[in-house]
Amino acid sequence: MAMIRHAVLLLLPALLVACGTTPAPPTTAAPSPAPRARAAAGVPVVVLDPGHNGGNAGAADEIARVVPDGRGGTKPCNTTGTETVTGYAEHAFAFDVARRVARVLTERGVDVRSTRSDDAGVGPCVDRRAATANDARAALTVSIHADSAPAADDRGFHVAVADPALAPSQRGPSLDLARALVAGLEGRGSTPSTYRGEGGLDPRPDLAGLNLARVPAALVECANMRNPGEASVLTDPAGRQRYADGIADGILRTLGR
Numbered sequence: 001m002a003m004i005r006h007a008v009l010l011l012l013p014a015l016l017v018a019c020g021t022t023p024a025p026p027t028t029a030a031p032s033p034a035p036r037a038r039a040a041a042g043v044p045v046v047v048l049d050p051g052h053n054g055g056n057a058g059a060a061d062e063i064a065r066v067v068p069d070g071r072g073g074t075k076p077c078n079t080t081g082t083e084t085v086t087g088y089a090e091h092a093f094a095f096d097v098a099r100r101v102a103r104v105l106t107e108r109g110v111d112v113r114s115t116r117s118d119d120a121g122v123g124p125c126v127d128r129r130a131a132t133a134n135d136a137r138a139a140l141t142v143s144i145h146a147d148s149a150p151a152a153d154d155r156g157f158h159v160a161v162a163d164p165a166l167a168p169s170q171r172g173p174s175l176d177l178a179r180a181l182v183a184g185l186e187g188r189g190s191t192p193s194t195y196r197g198e199g200g201l202d203p204r205p206d207l208a209g210l211n212l213a214r215v216p217a218a219l220v221e222c223a224n225m226r227n228p229g230e231a232s233v234l235t236d237p238a239g240r241q242r243y244a245d246g247i248a249d250g251i252l253r254t255l256g257r
């Protein structure tokens with residue numbers, strides 16, 4: 001009997017593998033500290049949120065599902081985003097810029113998280129993106145997008161914050177973050193929008209991710225993808241690095257690093 005029980009125990013890992021429930025490999029690595037512990041140790045958490053996703057266009061029903069907009073209404077889970085006239089997609093731009101921002105911040109000792117880990121998936125929904133930052137108790141969160149302006153000669157960046165504010169983090173702290181992002185982008189040669197907001201700042205009530213954030217939050221529209229001049233910058237890796245450096249400068253300034 002004892003021998004039979006022993007044999008079953010020996011077989012168990014193989015059975016689990018066969019069922020697709022692979023047991024966790026033994027590890028000697030220490031578990032990653034909880035966000036609060038890391039923040040206490042002086043490591044700020046920043047959540048980057050690259051807009052849209054590469055699989056959204058093929059998942060119309062899934063991204064059309066409505067989610068809370070943070071002001072008592074609803075909004076679609078997510079959208080496909082825009083693209084340049086030559087077909088360079090906003091989701092790809094946003095994902096690449098976020099990766100570049102993450103690289104700069106990581107080198108400066110920031111614990112960077114992202115709302116999506118690749119550019120081929122669907123979503124996540126805008127409410128989930130805000131929850132990622134809230135759950136991580138992030139020092140701040142920045143959504144990265146590029147716009148599709150009404151006219152091809154519209155140009156420049158703008159930075160949105162939730163307005164009217166729904167939480168203390170959306171008052172001074174989000175505005176300070178947005179102003180630092182404006183300064184960062186201007187410092188790297190970008191110019192404020194000619195068609196939205198004022199001086200690159202665009203307070204607005206309709207962005208669910210900003211409404212639902214309970215940590216300092218801002219959304220950057222880096223440029224007008226439909227503007228041929230800006231499109232030539234957006235599609236160039238060196239141009240994307242310039243936007244990323246501006247965003248990273250703003251984040252580091254906000255963190256006091």
Ligand SMILES: [Zn+2]
Pocket residue numbers: 051052081082090145146
């Ligand atoms: Zn967008």
